[in-house]
Amino acid sequence: MGKNLILGYLTMTVCLTVQCMVVSLLLRILVALEIRGLIRPTLIRASFLLVTVMLIMSAGNLLQVALWAGLYCSLGEFHDFTTAFYHSVVNFATLGYGDIVLSARWRLLGALEAINGVLMFGLTTGFLYTVLRALMQRAWDDRLDQVRLTEKSST
Structure with missing residues (x-):
C-alpha cells in the first residue's frame, strides 16, 4: 500500500503541476x-473564447491521463499504451466501467487517479467559470456605460 500511495501522490503532484502550467499559459x-x-x-x-479555453484545459487533462497511463505501463499493468490510456480515462473521469482493472497489487492507484481527476476537473471548471464571469462582467459594464451615455446625452 505504501508504494501505491507514494507513486499515486507523486503522479497527482505532477498532474497538478501540469494543470497549473496550462492555467498559467x-x-x-x-x-x-x-x-x-x-x-x-x-x-x-x-x-x-470559452470553447478555446475548454479545449486547451481538456488537452491538459488528457495529458494527465497519458501520464497515469504511462505509469501503468511502466508498472507492467498494461502492455500497450492504448489500453492503459483507455483505462486511465475511465478512472480519471470516475466512470468506473470495471471492464479493465488493475491487479490487486496496484489497484489503489486507480482510486487515487479518480480523486486526481475530480480535483483536476474541478480546477478546469473553476477556470472556465472565471473566464465566463469576467466576460459577463465586461458585458454588464459595457452595457451600463452605454445606458449612462444615452441618459447623459438626452438631458
Missing part, C-alpha cells in the same frame, strides 16, 4: 489579448 494569453483589446463580450467572440 492561458492566463498569460488572455492578459495579452486583453491588453491588445481583442477580447470582446459579443456572443460569437465569447463563445469562441
Whole structure:
C-alpha cells in the first residue's frame, strides 16, 4: 500500500503541476489579448473564447491521463499504451466501467487517479467559470456605460 500511495501522490503532484502550467499559459494569453483589446463580450467572440479555453484545459487533462497511463505501463499493468490510456480515462473521469482493472497489487492507484481527476476537473471548471464571469462582467459594464451615455446625452 505504501508504494501505491507514494507513486499515486507523486503522479497527482505532477498532474497538478501540469494543470497549473496550462492555467498559467492561458492566463498569460488572455492578459495579452486583453491588453491588445481583442477580447470582446459579443456572443460569437465569447463563445469562441470559452470553447478555446475548454479545449486547451481538456488537452491538459488528457495529458494527465497519458501520464497515469504511462505509469501503468511502466508498472507492467498494461502492455500497450492504448489500453492503459483507455483505462486511465475511465478512472480519471470516475466512470468506473470495471471492464479493465488493475491487479490487486496496484489497484489503489486507480482510486487515487479518480480523486486526481475530480480535483483536476474541478480546477478546469473553476477556470472556465472565471473566464465566463469576467466576460459577463465586461458585458454588464459595457452595457451600463452605454445606458449612462444615452441618459447623459438626452438631458
